[in-house]
Amino acid sequence: MANSASGDSVIDRVVRILDTFSADRITQTASEIGRRSGLPSSTAHRIVDDLVASGVLERDDEHRVRLGMRLWELALRGSTALRLRQVALPHMETVQATVREHTQLAVLEQEEALFLERLSHPKAGANITRVAGRLPLHASSSGLVLLAHAGSELRERVLAAPLGAVGPGTVTDPQRLRGLLSSVRRTGVAVSPGAIEAVSTGVAVPIRESGSVVAALSVVLPRATPTEPSVAALQAAARLIEADLKAYRV
């Protein structure tokens, strides 16, 4: 349908355009979008005009565009991400009230950990996670939980690919990573000191629905903080989230 000479559908081109926006790049000109999306300038301008007409993008007084509230509404209203996040939020707040650092919820998406929610104490330590941001599966504690419980095909693909070091504690050796994943499955928790940032430790536990792991619940702590109280708080919250997911099944 409506394919360009290069075989992309209009939808692919729209996705490439939306993909140029980020937390550091909330507004752009159509020309910047064209350059960053790799689309011909005339194509980018035409699609941006159509996206503005439909409310997916909004144009400000300086003729710059940003993601529209209408897109936000369309993407969230019926989303499984919103359902998961709404069910998890009250229990994340309970964890956060105990831990008073960062409490996060992540899912597996396109071979990375995608973060659906993050609660942070105003005085919390370092944490690079962002809502709607991603981290590599082998590096973050959430990613390790998701990878440990992923299909063996994905696991072998990640183990076979180069494992980049994000922090000084990232496990980059495939054999050590295999052992770590097996220990995450056995113990039900991933603890990753320095895997993302030298000064922080990630602690994550799985959340299951209908027998499958659907998300990882995690905290990020200063490196010197004992992890045991957080593990207990996370595991208690995970049980309550699982019960609520069961009660509110759609």
Add this chain to the structure above:
Amino acid sequence: MANSASGDSVIDRVVRILDTFSADRITQTASEIGRRSGLPSSTAHRIVDDLVASGVLERDDEHRVRLGMRLWELALRGSTALRLRQVALPHMETVQATVREHTQLAVLEQEEALFLERLSHPKAGANITRVAGRLPLHASSSGLVLLAHAGSELRERVLAAPLGAVGPGTVTDPQRLRGLLSSVRRTGVAVSPGAIEAVSTGVAVPIRESGSVVAALSVVLPRATPTEPSVAALQAAARLIEADLKAYRV
């Protein structure tokens, strides 16, 4: 670009398809989507296939489709909605800790109040608001705040249109509504007993950025609860949100 015989762009048709999803309709078949979007079945099937190929929609084992995590990510990562909501969330939690009912954040979108966030106490009273859901401007306390500070053109349009009763306390008389909006501007707060549900009162205050009202912060209380402590908590939180929006301007 790629317009159909009826003049719709592909993007319009995609928006119509995404618009068929809701909190009560998280998964659908392509045929149901075709019927609900009013698109010819073959068109709906073709666009749904393209949307699945790009990750905007996801197909489950039973060949039903749902909104994709990829769409959620694209819509949120660079969105002003997410920025506003992230800045507001810690202060909403402070309000919620005092009020222990429902605390909400809404923006004006296409002549309705669109809710960006809702925190609810497990034992809170009735509240029909949903994240990514909407309420009429003249009926909800958030809507009244947004309408009171909207451009006069929008205000006159709403005052001239039929004003439906949502709850027993909805103000449906244009002259009374005009007076109410003027009082909301003067007092800086909207209090709406029974405007949405007979048993609840909405209380909302404006949040300003660069001199304009960009959102409404509100609580929903049981009808018998005194509103004064909530007004104080909302106004204190609104000041802090405004200060943080100023500090984190993009």
